[in-house]
Amino acid sequence: MQHRRNPNYPDGRFRRRYPGVIIGFSILAVIVLLALLGPWVYPCSPWEYVGRPLAPPSWAHPLGTNDVGQDLLSELIYGARTSLGIGFAVGLVGTLVSLMVALSSVLKGGRFDFVLMRLVDAWLTIPPLLLVMLLVAFVPPKVSVLILALSLFSWAGGARIFRAQALELRSELYVEAAVAMGASGPYLVRRHFLPGLYHLIILNFLVLTRRAVLLESSLAFLGLADPQHKSWGMMLQYGMKFMALGDLWVRWLLPPALALGLTLISLALIGFGLERRFEPTLRT
Amino acid sequence: MSRVAGYLLVLAFILGLNFTLPRLLPGEPLTAFVGEQELVLTPEFRQELERRYALDQPLPQQFIHYLASLLQGDLGYSFYYQAPVVKIIGPPLFWTILLCGLSFLLSTGLGVILGVELARQRERVWARAALGLALLLESLPGFLLGMGLLMLFSLKLGLFPFFGALEVAATRSSSGAFGAGMLWHMVLPLLTLMLGELPAVALLVRAGMLKVINAPFVVTARARGLGEARIKYRYQARNALLPLITRLGLRFGMLLGGAIPVEVIFAYPGAGQLLFHALVKRDYPLIQGLLLVSILAVLAGNALAEWGYRLADPRVRNQT
Secondary structure, eight states: OOOOOOTTOTTSHHHHHOHHHHHHHHHHHHHHHHHHHHHHHSOOOSSSBOSSTTOOOOSSSTTOBOTTSBBHHHHHHHHHHHHHHHHHHHHHHHHHHHHHHHHHHHHHOHHHHHHHHHHHHHHHTSOHHHHHHHHHHHSOOOHHHHHHHHHHTTSHHHHHHHHHHHHHHHTSHHHHHHHHTTOOHHHHIIIIIHHHHHHHHHHHHHHHHHHHHHHHHHHHHTTOSOTTSOOHHHHHHHHHTTTTSTTHHHHHTHHHHHHHHHHHHHHHHHHHHHHHHHOGGGOO | OHHHHHHHHHHHHHHHHHHHHHHHSSSOTTHHHHGGGGGGOOHHHHHHHHHHTTTTSOHHHHHHHHHHHHHTTOOOEETTTTEEHHHHSHHHHHHHHHHHHHHHHHHHHHHHHHHHHHHHTTTSHHHHHHHHHHHHHHTSOHHHHHHHHIIIIIIISOOSOSSOSSOTTGGGSOHHHHHHHHHHHHHHHHHHHHHHHHHHHHHHHHHHHHTTTTOHHHHHHHHTTOOHHHIIIIIIGGGGHHHHHHHHHHHHHHHHHHHHHHHHHTTOOSHHHHHHHHHHHTOHHHHHHHHHHHHHHHHHHHHHHHHHHHHHOHHHHTTO
């Protein structure tokens, strides 16, 4: 089979130099596949009462059931959909907002830039977990609300980083030349800023996704996330009440804890590896 | 100057949110102030309450009334606990400050030492293993670590207590036993918080130090025959000081937020747990009061970091 090679690493050095990225991607791919295909491979609703409460594992229900007789494995699968869905959505929305703020700030410059950046500074001091908690106390925490709330408190850091890099790009001679020849804002963004920022965009997306998964699981663990959607944090919340009951934790607490831990670690591994790949000075 | 403006902006945002959110609730606005019992109030008492919260006046007057009562130290009245919010949050804040303050100090101190050694002995096997472990711990949420520790040490090994901050009959025991019980209950929550914070500090110090590990001024210092301890702390680790101050300032303000899941897991009677219960009970005045207190802590953390910069960096000091 013909292997597609990374043109920068024709002899496959990438794999040897950044094993973390490969490992992280593999783990994440498995979890994403589980989330996407799980319901077809294992067709069992996490809401249906399929057996007696706390039933032990069987062939039909490999992880057994919870305290009201719902299947634990399908809870795990649907939990992956919620956690990853919210994580990726917040990563996407947050990064997009950061980009828009940073680019409009750099393109407009002047007072607009100054005011926007002071706003970013102020915004960064607000602790996201507390504010999201306050919001969900007043607004019912549907998934869409959670995505919006988490995105609302995750764009500022990226905006500052993007702006710094975009400012450097802006002072490059080839950008100056393009501006002098009357290039429009959209053209500059498409032709120069996005290509020049793409590695930061990827890293920022990974960081935001990781933080969103972490925050969502914390909220769900405290019982403050969307009760209509099973999530790993929710499983842990309910399972914790039964943690002292024999070996129940092995099939109720351990699977979501592992899934959550592996997701977060894989995202961190990818981010850490790519950061070193993009930023040679970090290689020590 | 713009910093102060930034702080005021954040404070104004939070105050605005605190003011607006209860008034956006569907149904009677009074619900947000007195809870569901609003339904059984007599008309006279209802009017009395509406006057007290100025709900019968237009919004601008309501806002002024809200600010005025805040300035008088009135954070509202908790309808679940049937007491003023200011009175309720005292003891839990003490426990949180004790727990988080200790974790803050210990993880900063130990984190700096660990970071310095990680950088200097980076080729050693233990340092590589510790680096991996630190990255691993840093990416896990606090409540997961807490649950793991609770399972292992309280449930399986029975070494530490399950819940609370004091022995059940603590008031009757001697002061020595009292203190021991207090420490005993604090070990696991403290460890959980530290496991979340210490790796971050160590990684930060390590990264800052590696940048100057063989810098010319370090070589010179060695040539002058200075002791290694002096070189690593006074010369090398110093390079990590500014990012460390930033991080500590941020963490200082976020202590309460980070403590919530941990306090809930270990049923530690701190402000985080109080906030959690307030959220569950929809005790809006208490939620808002706690939020306001923690935002003040955030701003204080930032101001402290700002002050730290001035102490640490002459360039910042001479700027203005």
